[in-house]
Amino acid sequence: MDLFRTLPVRSISVVSLTTAYLASSGKLPIWSQWSLVSLFLALWSLQFSFWLIWVLFLYNSLFSPFQDLPTPDGKHWLFGHFPIIKKFPTGKPMIEWVNTLPNDGLIRYFGLFNQERLLPTNPKVLTELLTTKNYDFQKPSSWRWLIGRMLGIGLLLAEGDEHKVQRRNLNPAFHFRHIKNLYPIFWSKSKEGVEALTKKVLSEKKSNGPSGPKDQEVSRTAVVEVGNWASRIALDIIGVTGLGRDFGAILDPGNELNQIYQNLFSPSKQSQTLGMLNLIFPARLVQLLPVQRNADILEAARYIRNVCHDLIRAKKEKQERKESLGDDILSTAIESGAFSDDNLVDQLMTFLAAGHETTASAMTWAIYLLSKNPEIQSRLRAEVRSRLPSLADDSSQEITSVDIDSMTYLNAVCSEVLRYFPPAPVTIRVAACDTSIQGRHIPKGTQFMIIPWAINKSEALWGPDAREFKPDRWVPKDETDKSAASGGATSNYAFLTFLHGPRSCIGQQFAKAEFACMLATWVGRFEMELENKEEEDEEKISIKSTLTARPEKGLFVRLKVLDGW
Numbered sequence: 357m358d359l360f361r362t363l364p365v366r367s368i369s370v371v372s373l374t375t376a377y378l379a380s381s382g383k384l385p386i387w388s389q390w391s392l393v394s395l396f397l398a399l400w401s402l403q404f405s406f407w408l409i410w411v412l413f414l415y416n417s418l419f420s421p422f423q424d425l426p427t428p429d430g431k432h433w434l435f436g437h438f439p440i441i442k443k444f445p446t447g448k449p450m451i452e453w454v455n456t457l458p459n460d461g462l463i464r465y466f467g468l469f470n471q472e473r474l475l476p477t478n479p480k481v482l483t484e485l486l487t488t489k490n491y492d493f494q495k496p497s498s499w500r501w502l503i504g505r506m507l508g509i510g511l512l513l514a515e516g517d518e519h520k521v522q523r524r525n526l527n528p529a530f531h532f533r534h535i536k537n538l539y540p541i542f543w544s545k546s547k548e549g550v551e552a553l554t555k556k557v558l559s560e561k562k563s564n565g566p567s568g569p570k571d572q573e574v575s576r577t578a579v580v581e582v583g584n585w586a587s588r589i590a591l592d593i594i595g596v597t598g599l600g601r602d603f604g605a606i607l608d609p610g611n612e613l614n615q616i617y618q619n620l621f622s623p624s625k626q627s628q629t630l631g632m633l634n635l636i637f638p639a640r641l642v643q644l645l646p647v648q649r650n651a652d653i654l655e656a657a658r659y660i661r662n663v664c665h666d667l668i669r670a671k672k673e674k675q676e677r678k679e680s681l682g683d684d685i686l687s688t689a690i691e692s693g694a695f696s697d698d699n700l701v702d703q704l705m706t707f708l709a710a711g712h713e714t715t716a717s718a719m720t721w722a723i724y725l726l727s728k729n730p731e732i733q734s735r736l737r738a739e740v741r742s743r744l745p746s747l748a749d750d751s752s753q754e755i756t757s758v759d760i761d762s763m764t765y766l767n768a769v770c771s772e773v774l775r776y777f778p779p780a781p782v783t784i785r786v787a788a789c790d791t792s793i794q795g796r797h798i799p800k801g802t803q804f805m806i807i808p809w810a811i812n813k814s815e816a817l818w819g820p821d822a823r824e825f826k827p828d829r830w831v832p833k834d835e836t837d838k839s840a841a842s843g844g845a846t847s848n849y850a851f852l853t854f855l856h857g858p859r860s861c862i863g864q865q866f867a868k869a870e871f872a873c874m875l876a877t878w879v880g881r882f883e884m885e886l887e888n889k890e891e892e893d894e895e896k897i898s899i900k901s902t903l904t905a906r907p908e909k910g911l912f913v914r915l916k917v918l919d920g921w
Protein backbone atom coordinates (compact mmCIF):
# COMPACT_ATOMS: atom_id res chain seq x y z
CA MET A 357 0.00 0.00 0.00
CA ASP A 358 2.80 2.34 0.97
CA LEU A 359 4.43 1.93 -2.43
CA PHE A 360 1.31 3.17 -4.16
CA ARG A 361 1.07 6.41 -2.25
CA THR A 362 4.66 7.63 -2.20
CA LEU A 363 6.43 8.07 -5.48
CA PRO A 364 8.50 4.85 -5.97
CA VAL A 365 11.51 6.76 -7.30
CA ARG A 366 13.92 3.88 -7.00
CA SER A 367 11.74 1.39 -8.92
CA ILE A 368 10.90 3.95 -11.60
CA SER A 369 14.56 4.85 -12.02
CA VAL A 370 15.73 1.22 -12.19
CA VAL A 371 13.11 0.27 -14.81
CA SER A 372 13.88 3.41 -16.86
CA LEU A 373 17.63 2.96 -16.69
CA THR A 374 17.61 -0.77 -17.51
CA THR A 375 15.25 -0.33 -20.44
CA ALA A 376 17.17 2.68 -21.74
CA TYR A 377 20.45 0.76 -21.49
CA LEU A 378 19.09 -2.32 -23.29
CA ALA A 379 17.61 -0.13 -26.03
CA SER A 380 20.68 2.01 -26.59
CA SER A 381 22.94 -1.05 -26.73
CA GLY A 382 20.79 -2.46 -29.52
CA LYS A 383 19.15 -5.24 -27.49
CA LEU A 384 15.73 -3.64 -27.86
CA PRO A 385 15.72 -2.65 -31.54
CA ILE A 386 12.33 -0.94 -31.34
CA TRP A 387 13.87 2.02 -29.45
CA SER A 388 17.39 1.76 -30.78
CA GLN A 389 17.33 5.21 -32.41
CA TRP A 390 16.81 6.89 -28.97
CA SER A 391 19.80 8.03 -26.96
CA LEU A 392 20.26 6.58 -23.47
CA VAL A 393 19.46 9.87 -21.73
CA SER A 394 16.38 10.79 -23.77
CA LEU A 395 14.96 7.29 -23.45
CA PHE A 396 15.61 7.30 -19.70
CA LEU A 397 13.84 10.66 -19.31
CA ALA A 398 10.92 9.64 -21.49
CA LEU A 399 10.37 6.37 -19.61
CA TRP A 400 10.72 8.12 -16.28
CA SER A 401 8.15 10.76 -17.20
CA LEU A 402 5.74 8.14 -18.53
CA GLN A 403 5.82 6.12 -15.32
CA PHE A 404 5.60 9.30 -13.24
CA SER A 405 2.45 10.26 -15.16
CA PHE A 406 0.89 6.85 -14.49
CA TRP A 407 1.71 7.21 -10.82
CA LEU A 408 0.16 10.69 -10.71
CA ILE A 409 -3.06 9.43 -12.33
CA TRP A 410 -3.18 6.61 -9.81
CA VAL A 411 -2.65 8.88 -6.82
CA LEU A 412 -4.76 11.79 -8.04
CA PHE A 413 -7.76 10.00 -9.41
CA LEU A 414 -7.90 6.30 -8.71
CA TYR A 415 -6.55 5.51 -5.25
CA ASN A 416 -8.48 8.05 -3.19
CA SER A 417 -11.87 7.54 -4.79
CA LEU A 418 -11.81 3.81 -5.52
CA PHE A 419 -9.32 1.99 -3.31
CA SER A 420 -8.66 3.95 -0.12
CA PRO A 421 -10.04 2.24 3.02
CA PHE A 422 -10.87 5.69 4.44
CA GLN A 423 -13.53 6.73 1.95
CA ASP A 424 -16.22 6.61 4.65
CA LEU A 425 -14.48 9.25 6.83
CA PRO A 426 -15.86 12.80 6.92
CA THR A 427 -14.01 15.10 4.52
CA PRO A 428 -14.16 18.91 4.54
CA ASP A 429 -15.71 20.69 1.55
CA GLY A 430 -13.66 22.67 -0.91
CA LYS A 431 -11.32 19.98 -2.24
CA HIS A 432 -9.54 20.92 -5.46
CA TRP A 433 -9.30 18.10 -8.03
CA LEU A 434 -5.50 18.43 -8.27
CA PHE A 435 -4.33 20.22 -5.16
CA GLY A 436 -6.71 18.72 -2.60
CA HIS A 437 -7.31 21.04 0.37
CA PHE A 438 -3.89 22.63 -0.04
CA PRO A 439 -5.21 25.93 -1.50
CA ILE A 440 -7.45 26.40 1.58
CA ILE A 441 -4.65 25.47 3.97
CA LYS A 442 -2.30 27.92 2.24
CA LYS A 443 -4.84 30.75 2.06
CA PHE A 444 -5.66 30.95 5.77
CA PRO A 445 -3.43 31.50 8.78
CA THR A 446 -1.61 28.39 10.00
CA GLY A 447 -3.94 25.69 11.33
CA LYS A 448 -7.07 27.84 10.92
CA PRO A 449 -8.87 25.50 8.49
CA MET A 450 -8.13 22.55 10.77
CA ILE A 451 -9.59 24.44 13.75
CA GLU A 452 -12.77 24.95 11.70
CA TRP A 453 -12.88 21.30 10.60
CA VAL A 454 -12.33 19.97 14.12
CA ASN A 455 -15.11 22.20 15.45
CA THR A 456 -17.68 21.94 12.70
CA LEU A 457 -17.34 18.61 10.90
CA PRO A 458 -19.18 15.80 12.71
CA ASN A 459 -16.70 12.96 13.15
CA ASP A 460 -15.86 9.96 15.23
CA GLY A 461 -12.22 10.80 15.99
CA LEU A 462 -10.82 10.95 12.46
CA ILE A 463 -11.22 13.44 9.62
CA ARG A 464 -9.86 12.74 6.15
CA TYR A 465 -8.47 15.54 4.04
CA PHE A 466 -6.10 15.94 1.11
CA GLY A 467 -2.78 17.70 0.84
CA LEU A 468 -0.99 18.89 -2.27
CA PHE A 469 -1.59 16.54 -5.24
CA ASN A 470 -4.37 14.86 -3.29
CA GLN A 471 -2.11 13.09 -0.83
CA GLU A 472 -4.46 11.53 1.70
CA ARG A 473 -4.13 12.70 5.32
CA LEU A 474 -5.95 11.66 8.47
CA LEU A 475 -6.56 14.21 11.20
CA PRO A 476 -7.14 12.69 14.66
CA THR A 477 -9.63 14.68 16.69
CA ASN A 478 -10.48 12.81 19.86
CA PRO A 479 -8.53 11.56 22.89
CA LYS A 480 -9.20 7.87 22.19
CA VAL A 481 -7.54 8.04 18.77
CA LEU A 482 -4.74 10.26 20.07
CA THR A 483 -4.06 7.89 22.97
CA GLU A 484 -3.48 4.97 20.63
CA LEU A 485 -1.47 7.02 18.17
CA LEU A 486 0.78 8.70 20.71
CA THR A 487 0.91 6.31 23.62
CA THR A 488 -0.34 2.74 23.45
CA LYS A 489 0.70 2.11 19.83
CA ASN A 490 3.26 4.86 19.64
CA TYR A 491 6.00 2.77 18.04
CA ASP A 492 3.67 1.61 15.22
CA PHE A 493 3.84 5.19 14.01
CA GLN A 494 6.96 7.06 12.98
CA LYS A 495 7.97 10.42 11.62
CA PRO A 496 8.15 10.37 7.81
CA SER A 497 11.55 9.17 6.64
CA SER A 498 11.88 12.37 4.59
CA TRP A 499 12.07 14.24 7.92
CA ARG A 500 15.30 12.48 8.76
CA TRP A 501 16.75 14.14 5.68
CA LEU A 502 15.00 17.46 5.92
CA ILE A 503 15.17 18.19 9.62
CA GLY A 504 18.06 15.86 10.34
CA ARG A 505 20.54 17.94 8.41
CA MET A 506 19.66 20.97 10.57
CA LEU A 507 18.99 19.25 13.91
CA GLY A 508 21.12 16.13 13.64
CA ILE A 509 19.69 12.62 13.96
CA GLY A 510 19.24 12.87 17.72
CA LEU A 511 16.43 11.86 20.05
CA LEU A 512 13.83 13.78 18.05
CA LEU A 513 14.42 11.71 14.91
CA ALA A 514 15.46 8.35 16.36
CA GLU A 515 12.89 5.57 15.95
CA GLY A 516 12.03 2.24 17.57
CA ASP A 517 14.54 0.59 19.91
CA GLU A 518 17.16 3.22 19.11
CA HIS A 519 14.75 5.84 20.44
CA LYS A 520 13.93 3.84 23.59
CA VAL A 521 17.63 3.50 24.50
CA GLN A 522 18.42 7.16 23.83
CA ARG A 523 15.42 8.37 25.78
CA ARG A 524 16.28 6.14 28.76
CA ASN A 525 19.79 7.55 28.89
CA LEU A 526 18.75 11.18 28.50
CA ASN A 527 15.80 11.07 30.90
CA PRO A 528 17.86 11.72 34.06
CA ALA A 529 18.96 15.12 32.70
CA PHE A 530 15.31 16.15 32.39
CA HIS A 531 14.04 14.75 35.65
CA PHE A 532 12.43 17.40 37.82
CA ARG A 533 14.98 16.92 40.61
CA HIS A 534 17.57 18.12 38.09
CA ILE A 535 15.42 20.80 36.42
CA LYS A 536 14.65 22.38 39.77
CA ASN A 537 18.36 23.19 40.18
CA LEU A 538 18.22 25.13 36.92
CA TYR A 539 15.64 27.71 38.00
CA PRO A 540 18.27 30.14 39.32
CA ILE A 541 20.00 30.01 35.91
CA PHE A 542 16.72 30.50 34.05
CA TRP A 543 16.10 33.51 36.25
CA SER A 544 19.54 35.08 36.05
CA LYS A 545 19.74 34.71 32.27
CA SER A 546 16.22 36.11 31.85
CA LYS A 547 17.24 38.99 34.07
CA GLU A 548 20.38 39.56 31.99
CA GLY A 549 18.19 39.64 28.89
CA VAL A 550 15.76 42.17 30.34
CA GLU A 551 18.61 44.39 31.60
CA ALA A 552 20.15 44.39 28.11
CA LEU A 553 16.77 45.17 26.60
CA THR A 554 16.18 47.98 29.12
CA LYS A 555 19.52 49.47 28.15
CA LYS A 556 18.56 49.29 24.51
CA VAL A 557 15.20 51.00 25.14
CA LEU A 558 16.75 53.75 27.26
CA SER A 559 19.59 54.30 24.80
CA GLU A 560 17.06 55.26 22.14
CA LYS A 561 16.33 58.26 24.37
CA LYS A 562 19.74 59.77 23.75
CA SER A 563 19.39 59.65 20.01
CA ASN A 564 15.90 61.16 20.27
CA GLY A 565 17.34 63.97 22.42
CA PRO A 566 14.59 64.45 24.99
CA SER A 567 14.03 67.87 26.46
CA GLY A 568 10.56 68.40 28.00
CA PRO A 569 8.58 66.07 30.29
CA LYS A 570 6.56 64.69 27.36
CA ASP A 571 9.80 63.70 25.64
CA GLN A 572 10.99 62.11 28.87
CA GLU A 573 7.90 59.89 28.71
CA VAL A 574 8.60 58.98 25.09
CA SER A 575 12.24 58.34 25.87
CA ARG A 576 11.39 55.44 28.15
CA THR A 577 9.81 53.59 25.24
CA ALA A 578 11.15 51.92 22.12
CA VAL A 579 9.94 49.49 19.51
CA VAL A 580 11.65 46.11 19.51
CA GLU A 581 11.23 42.88 17.61
CA VAL A 582 10.38 40.32 20.25
CA GLY A 583 11.34 37.10 18.44
CA ASN A 584 14.97 38.01 18.00
CA TRP A 585 15.43 39.01 21.65
CA ALA A 586 13.59 35.93 22.88
CA SER A 587 15.72 33.68 20.65
CA ARG A 588 18.93 35.19 21.94
CA ILE A 589 17.91 34.82 25.59
CA ALA A 590 16.70 31.24 25.04
CA LEU A 591 19.90 30.40 23.15
CA ASP A 592 22.03 31.53 26.06
CA ILE A 593 19.86 29.60 28.49
CA ILE A 594 20.14 26.33 26.57
CA GLY A 595 23.85 27.05 26.09
CA VAL A 596 24.53 27.25 29.82
CA THR A 597 22.06 24.64 31.07
CA GLY A 598 22.31 22.23 28.17
CA LEU A 599 25.92 22.41 27.13
CA GLY A 600 27.74 24.26 29.87
CA ARG A 601 28.70 27.16 27.54
CA ASP A 602 27.48 30.75 27.55
CA PHE A 603 27.18 31.75 23.89
CA GLY A 604 26.90 35.44 24.82
CA ALA A 605 24.02 36.01 22.38
CA ILE A 606 22.14 38.33 24.75
CA LEU A 607 24.89 40.91 24.73
CA ASP A 608 25.77 40.47 21.08
CA PRO A 609 22.90 40.97 18.61
CA GLY A 610 25.24 39.87 15.79
CA ASN A 611 26.05 36.57 17.49
CA GLU A 612 26.93 34.14 14.70
CA LEU A 613 25.13 31.11 16.11
CA ASN A 614 21.96 33.14 16.61
CA GLN A 615 22.17 34.54 13.07
CA ILE A 616 22.57 31.05 11.71
CA TYR A 617 19.48 29.81 13.49
CA GLN A 618 17.48 32.86 12.39
CA ASN A 619 18.37 32.08 8.77
CA LEU A 620 17.71 28.38 9.13
CA PHE A 621 14.25 28.90 10.50
CA SER A 622 13.09 31.77 8.31
CA PRO A 623 11.36 30.31 5.28
CA SER A 624 12.35 31.93 2.01
CA LYS A 625 10.54 31.44 -1.30
CA GLN A 626 13.21 28.91 -2.17
CA SER A 627 12.69 26.89 1.00
CA GLN A 628 8.95 26.81 0.32
CA THR A 629 9.56 25.57 -3.22
CA LEU A 630 11.91 22.90 -1.94
CA GLY A 631 9.26 21.98 0.65
CA MET A 632 6.74 21.40 -2.13
CA LEU A 633 9.18 19.33 -4.17
CA ASN A 634 9.71 17.21 -1.07
CA LEU A 635 6.05 16.28 -1.16
CA ILE A 636 6.56 14.48 -4.45
CA PHE A 637 10.22 13.58 -4.69
CA PRO A 638 12.42 11.94 -2.05
CA ALA A 639 14.01 14.50 0.24
CA ARG A 640 17.46 13.06 -0.35
CA LEU A 641 17.15 13.97 -4.05
CA VAL A 642 15.70 17.43 -3.43
CA GLN A 643 18.49 18.33 -1.05
CA LEU A 644 21.02 17.63 -3.80
CA LEU A 645 19.60 20.38 -6.02
CA PRO A 646 22.26 23.05 -6.52
CA VAL A 647 20.27 25.96 -5.07
CA GLN A 648 21.29 28.56 -2.50
CA ARG A 649 18.97 27.31 0.24
CA ASN A 650 20.55 23.84 0.15
CA ALA A 651 24.03 25.37 0.26
CA ASP A 652 23.03 27.60 3.20
CA ILE A 653 21.68 24.66 5.18
CA LEU A 654 24.83 22.64 4.59
CA GLU A 655 27.00 25.53 5.68
CA ALA A 656 24.88 26.21 8.78
CA ALA A 657 24.91 22.55 9.78
CA ARG A 658 28.68 22.43 9.36
CA TYR A 659 29.07 25.45 11.65
CA ILE A 660 26.71 24.07 14.31
CA ARG A 661 28.38 20.65 14.19
CA ASN A 662 31.77 22.28 14.77
CA VAL A 663 30.43 24.19 17.76
CA CYS A 664 29.07 20.94 19.22
CA HIS A 665 32.28 19.02 18.51
CA ASP A 666 34.30 21.68 20.35
CA LEU A 667 31.99 21.50 23.35
CA ILE A 668 32.23 17.72 23.53
CA ARG A 669 36.01 17.77 23.17
CA ALA A 670 36.32 20.27 26.02
CA LYS A 671 34.07 18.15 28.27
CA LYS A 672 35.93 14.95 27.44
CA GLU A 673 39.24 16.59 28.29
CA LYS A 674 37.78 17.56 31.64
CA GLN A 675 36.61 14.00 32.15
CA GLU A 676 40.10 12.70 31.44
CA ARG A 677 41.50 15.11 34.02
CA LYS A 678 38.90 13.62 36.43
CA GLU A 679 37.34 17.04 36.93
CA SER A 680 33.63 17.37 37.63
CA LEU A 681 31.79 17.87 34.34
CA GLY A 682 28.90 19.96 35.65
CA ASP A 683 25.16 19.67 35.82
CA ASP A 684 24.23 20.33 32.21
CA ILE A 685 22.50 17.97 29.78
CA LEU A 686 25.69 17.24 27.82
CA SER A 687 27.51 16.17 30.99
CA THR A 688 24.69 13.81 31.92
CA ALA A 689 24.77 12.30 28.44
CA ILE A 690 28.56 11.87 28.52
CA GLU A 691 28.45 10.34 32.00
CA SER A 692 25.81 7.81 30.90
CA GLY A 693 28.51 6.38 28.57
CA ALA A 694 25.72 5.45 26.15
CA PHE A 695 26.59 7.80 23.29
CA SER A 696 29.44 7.85 20.79
CA ASP A 697 31.01 11.25 20.10
CA ASP A 698 29.22 11.46 16.75
CA ASN A 699 25.88 10.67 18.31
CA LEU A 700 26.52 13.23 21.06
CA VAL A 701 26.94 15.85 18.34
CA ASP A 702 23.54 14.91 16.92
CA GLN A 703 21.95 15.06 20.37
CA LEU A 704 23.45 18.48 21.04
CA MET A 705 22.28 19.83 17.70
CA THR A 706 18.78 18.62 18.58
CA PHE A 707 18.79 20.20 22.03
CA LEU A 708 20.18 23.47 20.76
CA ALA A 709 17.49 23.92 18.12
CA ALA A 710 14.53 22.19 19.81
CA GLY A 711 15.44 23.84 23.09
CA HIS A 712 15.48 27.46 22.05
CA GLU A 713 13.35 28.03 18.94
CA THR A 714 10.29 26.63 20.69
CA THR A 715 10.68 28.75 23.81
CA ALA A 716 11.33 31.84 21.70
CA SER A 717 8.09 31.15 19.82
CA ALA A 718 6.21 30.78 23.13
CA MET A 719 7.63 34.11 24.35
CA THR A 720 6.69 35.84 21.12
CA TRP A 721 3.08 34.69 21.40
CA ALA A 722 2.95 35.53 25.08
CA ILE A 723 4.04 39.10 24.42
CA TYR A 724 1.56 39.33 21.55
CA LEU A 725 -1.35 38.12 23.68
CA LEU A 726 -0.43 40.31 26.65
CA SER A 727 -0.09 43.36 24.41
CA LYS A 728 -3.55 42.63 23.07
CA ASN A 729 -4.99 42.11 26.55
CA PRO A 730 -3.73 44.96 28.76
CA GLU A 731 -5.87 43.96 31.75
CA ILE A 732 -4.33 40.48 31.82
CA GLN A 733 -0.91 42.09 31.44
CA SER A 734 -1.51 44.40 34.45
CA ARG A 735 -2.85 41.59 36.62
CA LEU A 736 0.17 39.45 35.81
CA ARG A 737 2.53 42.33 36.49
CA ALA A 738 0.93 42.90 39.88
CA GLU A 739 1.52 39.26 40.82
CA VAL A 740 5.12 39.28 39.56
CA ARG A 741 6.00 42.49 41.36
CA SER A 742 4.43 41.41 44.61
CA ARG A 743 5.96 37.94 44.65
CA LEU A 744 9.39 38.18 43.03
CA PRO A 745 12.40 40.31 43.93
CA SER A 746 12.96 43.38 41.80
CA LEU A 747 15.49 42.99 38.98
CA ALA A 748 17.11 46.18 40.25
CA ASP A 749 17.74 44.46 43.58
CA ASP A 750 21.35 43.37 43.59
CA SER A 751 21.06 41.28 46.72
CA SER A 752 21.51 38.25 44.43
CA GLN A 753 18.55 36.53 46.01
CA GLU A 754 18.21 33.17 44.27
CA ILE A 755 14.90 32.35 42.67
CA THR A 756 13.81 28.79 43.35
CA SER A 757 11.33 26.41 41.77
CA VAL A 758 8.99 27.01 44.72
CA ASP A 759 8.96 30.79 44.05
CA ILE A 760 7.99 30.31 40.42
CA ASP A 761 5.77 27.25 40.60
CA SER A 762 3.60 28.74 43.36
CA MET A 763 2.61 31.76 41.25
CA THR A 764 -0.91 30.87 40.22
CA TYR A 765 -1.54 33.58 37.67
CA LEU A 766 1.92 33.43 36.05
CA ASN A 767 1.50 29.70 35.50
CA ALA A 768 -2.07 30.18 34.29
CA VAL A 769 -0.95 32.73 31.69
CA CYS A 770 1.94 30.53 30.55
CA SER A 771 -0.32 27.47 30.21
CA GLU A 772 -2.92 29.46 28.31
CA VAL A 773 -0.34 30.91 25.90
CA LEU A 774 1.01 27.40 25.29
CA ARG A 775 -2.54 26.15 24.69
CA TYR A 776 -3.63 29.04 22.51
CA PHE A 777 -0.54 29.25 20.29
CA PRO A 778 1.38 25.96 20.63
CA PRO A 779 4.91 26.70 19.34
CA ALA A 780 5.06 23.42 17.39
CA PRO A 781 1.75 23.72 15.51
CA VAL A 782 1.83 20.42 13.67
CA THR A 783 3.60 17.09 13.54
CA ILE A 784 3.26 14.06 11.33
CA ARG A 785 3.15 10.32 11.93
CA VAL A 786 3.19 7.58 9.31
CA ALA A 787 2.07 4.02 10.04
CA ALA A 788 5.31 2.00 10.02
CA CYS A 789 3.41 -1.28 9.71
CA ASP A 790 -0.14 -2.47 9.15
CA THR A 791 -1.90 -1.70 12.42
CA SER A 792 -5.25 -0.54 13.76
CA ILE A 793 -6.79 2.41 15.57
CA GLN A 794 -10.09 2.10 17.39
CA GLY A 795 -10.50 -1.26 15.70
CA ARG A 796 -10.13 0.24 12.21
CA HIS A 797 -7.45 -1.27 9.96
CA ILE A 798 -4.64 1.20 9.24
CA PRO A 799 -2.43 0.16 6.32
CA LYS A 800 1.29 0.79 6.42
CA GLY A 801 2.09 4.24 5.01
CA THR A 802 -1.09 5.98 6.24
CA GLN A 803 -0.26 9.58 7.15
CA PHE A 804 -1.61 11.24 10.28
CA MET A 805 -1.43 14.99 10.78
CA ILE A 806 -1.36 15.73 14.51
CA ILE A 807 -2.29 19.37 14.90
CA PRO A 808 -1.94 20.83 18.41
CA TRP A 809 -2.99 24.15 16.89
CA ALA A 810 -6.46 22.63 16.21
CA ILE A 811 -6.89 20.13 19.08
CA ASN A 812 -5.94 22.79 21.64
CA LYS A 813 -8.94 24.79 20.42
CA SER A 814 -11.46 21.97 20.11
CA GLU A 815 -14.81 23.02 21.56
CA ALA A 816 -15.70 19.39 22.21
CA LEU A 817 -12.70 19.14 24.54
CA TRP A 818 -12.43 22.66 26.02
CA GLY A 819 -16.00 23.93 25.93
CA PRO A 820 -17.62 26.74 23.93
CA ASP A 821 -14.91 29.27 24.90
CA ALA A 822 -12.14 27.09 23.43
CA ARG A 823 -11.16 29.76 20.92
CA GLU A 824 -10.83 32.50 23.52
CA PHE A 825 -7.62 33.44 25.34
CA LYS A 826 -8.61 32.99 28.98
CA PRO A 827 -5.86 32.36 31.54
CA ASP A 828 -8.52 32.07 34.24
CA ARG A 829 -9.45 28.60 33.01
CA TRP A 830 -6.20 27.47 34.72
CA VAL A 831 -6.92 29.28 38.02
CA PRO A 832 -8.72 27.11 40.61
CA LYS A 833 -12.05 28.60 41.64
CA ASP A 834 -11.61 27.28 45.18
CA GLU A 835 -9.51 24.77 47.06
CA THR A 836 -11.60 21.83 45.89
CA ASP A 837 -11.39 22.79 42.20
CA LYS A 838 -9.22 20.08 40.59
CA SER A 839 -10.33 20.76 37.02
CA ALA A 840 -8.18 23.92 36.73
CA ALA A 841 -5.05 21.73 36.65
CA SER A 842 -6.06 20.68 33.13
CA GLY A 843 -7.55 24.06 32.22
CA GLY A 844 -11.02 22.58 32.57
CA ALA A 845 -10.48 20.29 29.58
CA THR A 846 -12.18 16.91 29.54
CA SER A 847 -8.93 15.01 28.80
CA ASN A 848 -5.16 15.45 29.06
CA TYR A 849 -5.02 14.82 25.33
CA ALA A 850 -6.86 18.11 24.78
CA PHE A 851 -3.54 19.86 25.46
CA LEU A 852 -1.16 18.67 22.76
CA THR A 853 1.49 21.37 23.03
CA PHE A 854 4.14 18.89 24.20
CA LEU A 855 2.30 15.82 22.83
CA HIS A 856 1.95 12.80 25.13
CA GLY A 857 3.43 9.36 25.54
CA PRO A 858 6.93 8.02 24.92
CA ARG A 859 7.64 10.67 22.29
CA SER A 860 6.33 13.64 24.17
CA CYS A 861 8.69 16.58 24.64
CA ILE A 862 11.48 15.48 26.94
CA GLY A 863 12.18 19.15 27.70
CA GLN A 864 8.65 19.97 28.87
CA GLN A 865 9.47 20.79 32.50
CA PHE A 866 12.59 22.63 31.41
CA ALA A 867 10.62 24.69 28.90
CA LYS A 868 7.79 25.57 31.26
CA ALA A 869 10.17 26.79 33.96
CA GLU A 870 12.32 28.74 31.51
CA PHE A 871 9.27 30.31 29.88
CA ALA A 872 7.78 31.35 33.24
CA CYS A 873 11.05 33.04 34.26
CA MET A 874 11.43 34.84 30.96
CA LEU A 875 7.86 36.06 30.92
CA ALA A 876 7.94 37.19 34.56
CA THR A 877 11.02 39.33 33.98
CA TRP A 878 9.59 40.97 30.84
CA VAL A 879 6.18 41.74 32.27
CA GLY A 880 7.63 42.92 35.57
CA ARG A 881 9.87 45.46 33.84
CA PHE A 882 7.98 46.58 30.71
CA GLU A 883 4.56 47.74 29.69
CA MET A 884 3.91 46.37 26.24
CA GLU A 885 1.69 47.33 23.34
CA LEU A 886 1.56 46.32 19.70
CA GLU A 887 3.31 48.73 17.38
CA ASN A 888 0.83 47.93 14.64
CA LYS A 889 -2.63 48.07 16.21
CA GLU A 890 -4.12 46.31 13.20
CA GLU A 891 -2.39 43.17 14.39
CA GLU A 892 -4.80 42.97 17.31
CA ASP A 893 -6.94 41.17 14.78
CA GLU A 894 -5.24 37.77 14.61
CA GLU A 895 -6.40 37.31 11.05
CA LYS A 896 -4.14 40.20 10.05
CA ILE A 897 -1.00 38.42 11.20
CA SER A 898 0.67 36.26 8.63
CA ILE A 899 2.13 33.32 10.50
CA LYS A 900 5.16 31.44 9.30
CA SER A 901 5.58 27.83 10.26
CA THR A 902 8.81 26.00 9.86
CA LEU A 903 9.31 23.79 12.87
CA THR A 904 7.74 26.44 15.04
CA ALA A 905 5.12 29.08 14.35
CA ARG A 906 5.82 32.80 14.60
CA PRO A 907 4.61 36.00 12.94
CA GLU A 908 6.15 35.99 9.48
CA LYS A 909 7.45 39.53 9.63
CA GLY A 910 8.38 39.41 13.30
CA LEU A 911 6.47 40.84 16.24
CA PHE A 912 7.10 44.52 16.86
CA VAL A 913 5.98 45.87 20.22
CA ARG A 914 6.45 49.19 21.95
CA LEU A 915 8.10 48.56 25.29
CA LYS A 916 7.91 51.11 28.05
CA VAL A 917 10.38 50.76 30.92
CA LEU A 918 8.42 50.92 34.17
CA ASP A 919 9.85 52.21 37.41
CA GLY A 920 9.95 50.44 40.68
CA TRP A 921 11.01 46.90 39.80
Ligand code: HEM
Nearest residue numbers: 511512710711714715779780783853854859861862863867
Ligand atom coordinates in the same frame (compact mmCIF):
# COMPACT_ATOMS: atom_id res chain seq x y z
C1 HEM B 1 7.76 25.72 24.76
C2 HEM B 1 8.77 24.96 24.45
C3 HEM B 1 8.66 23.61 23.80
C4 HEM B 1 7.64 23.05 23.08
C5 HEM B 1 6.28 23.64 22.77
C6 HEM B 1 8.09 21.74 22.66
C7 HEM B 1 7.31 20.84 21.93
C8 HEM B 1 7.73 19.60 21.56
C9 HEM B 1 6.93 18.67 20.81
C10 HEM B 1 5.52 18.92 20.30
C11 HEM B 1 7.66 17.55 20.64
C12 HEM B 1 7.25 16.29 19.88
C13 HEM B 1 7.66 16.42 18.43
C14 HEM B 1 7.26 15.20 17.64
O1 HEM B 1 7.47 14.08 18.09
O2 HEM B 1 6.77 15.38 16.53
C15 HEM B 1 8.94 17.77 21.27
C16 HEM B 1 9.95 16.84 21.30
C17 HEM B 1 11.18 17.11 21.83
N1 HEM B 1 11.59 18.24 22.49
FE1 HEM B 1 10.44 19.84 22.90
N2 HEM B 1 9.36 21.55 23.10
C18 HEM B 1 9.75 22.65 23.81
C19 HEM B 1 10.95 22.85 24.45
C20 HEM B 1 11.98 21.95 24.47
C21 HEM B 1 13.21 22.13 25.18
C22 HEM B 1 13.55 23.35 26.03
C23 HEM B 1 13.99 21.06 24.92
C24 HEM B 1 15.37 20.72 25.39
C25 HEM B 1 16.01 21.34 26.32
C26 HEM B 1 13.24 20.19 24.04
C27 HEM B 1 13.68 19.00 23.52
C28 HEM B 1 12.90 18.10 22.83
C29 HEM B 1 13.38 16.81 22.36
C30 HEM B 1 14.78 16.26 22.51
C31 HEM B 1 12.30 16.18 21.76
C32 HEM B 1 12.26 14.77 21.15
C33 HEM B 1 11.67 13.83 22.20
C34 HEM B 1 11.50 12.41 21.72
O3 HEM B 1 11.20 12.19 20.54
O4 HEM B 1 11.68 11.51 22.56
N3 HEM B 1 12.02 20.76 23.80
N4 HEM B 1 8.96 19.02 21.82
